Amino acid sequence: MTWHASTELLHRYADGDPALATDVAWAVEVHLESCADCRARLAAEATEVAPLVEQVWAGLDLAPEPAPVRGRLWLTTWATPAMAPWLAMTVLVTLAAVVADWLTDGTYPSIALLLAPVAPVAGVAAAWARGMDPAHELVAATPRAGLYLVLRRTLAVLVVVIPLLALGTWTSPVRWLLPCLAFTVATLALGGFVGLRRAAVGLVVAWALFVVGPSLVTARVPVVLEPAALGVWAAVTVVCAAVVRLRATVYTRLES
Incomplete structure (x- = not known):
């Protein structure tokens, strides 16, 4: 046998009777979610609320429109x-x-050449800096947050860094451009597992210990920056890009 709220109970509920027990009010609310008949009866009981609702909406319509923030966003x-x-x-x-x-x-060997592959890594680490960005929570709640936003900010870093490296190095960019892109994508791929900041620090430290340091000691350009190694860098870039694409959803909740 189906239970329905009585007319008196619906009237007290619509009026917000303070004497109505809390558990009874909750029972009415749960029942209204699944009973169209009682919702219709409640609407009839609450007709006196309609003018108040219309007055509130009229006040909202008269409120000034907020200043556009498209440029800032x-x-x-x-x-x-x-x-x-x-x-x-x-x-x-x-x-x-x-x-x-x-x-x-x-x-x-050219110091600028040795540093070029890892030059964008610091900027990429800051691209999704939860602790350093005061507007992080606001931006993270937008529909385009996640991988889309990380990639756009990464591109902004490369637009600044790559021309600077091209002007600062006398060596052909063929030597360092592909390693630079490989390190950038590798930071994003590894950042999906350990966070961008940890990924950036780990890659920079590894590059300094195993490439920059020995190269300065031997006074020779490292093998990994010779033209013969470009195929390896291309493969690393493709693999890391595939990892980023396959794990695209993790960048929505990425920790930095």
Whole structure:
């Protein structure tokens, strides 16, 4: 036998009777979710509320429209304030490497060439910096958050860093451009597992220990930056890009 709320109970519920027990009010609410008849009877009981609702809507219609923020939202999809100091650091390090190359006068391998593959990594790590970006939660709640947003900010980092490296190195960009892209994509791929910041630190430390350090000691360009190694860098880029694509959903909740 189906239970229905009585007319008196619906009237007290619609009026917000403070004497109505909480458990009874909850029972009425649960019943109304599945009973169209009682909802219709409640609407008839609450007709006196309609003028109040219309008055509230009229007040909302008269409220001034908020100022457009499209430009600001467009900017936050490409960059975040947390990226500025990291990009500035990248610029300074690259300039310092160029000065070092000029001072050594070819005695050592080009410092700028050695640093070029990992130059964008710091900016990529800051592209999705939850702790450093004051607007992170707001941007993360937008429909385009996740991999789409990370890729756009990564592209913004490359647009700044790659021309700077091209101007700062006297070596053909063929040597460092593909390794630079490989490290960028590898940071994103590894960041999907351990976070962008940890991925960036790990890759930079590994590159410094196993490539930059030995190259400075032997005063020779490392084998990994010779033209013969470009095929390996291409394969690394493709594999890491595939990992990023397959794990696209993790970037929505990515920790940095």
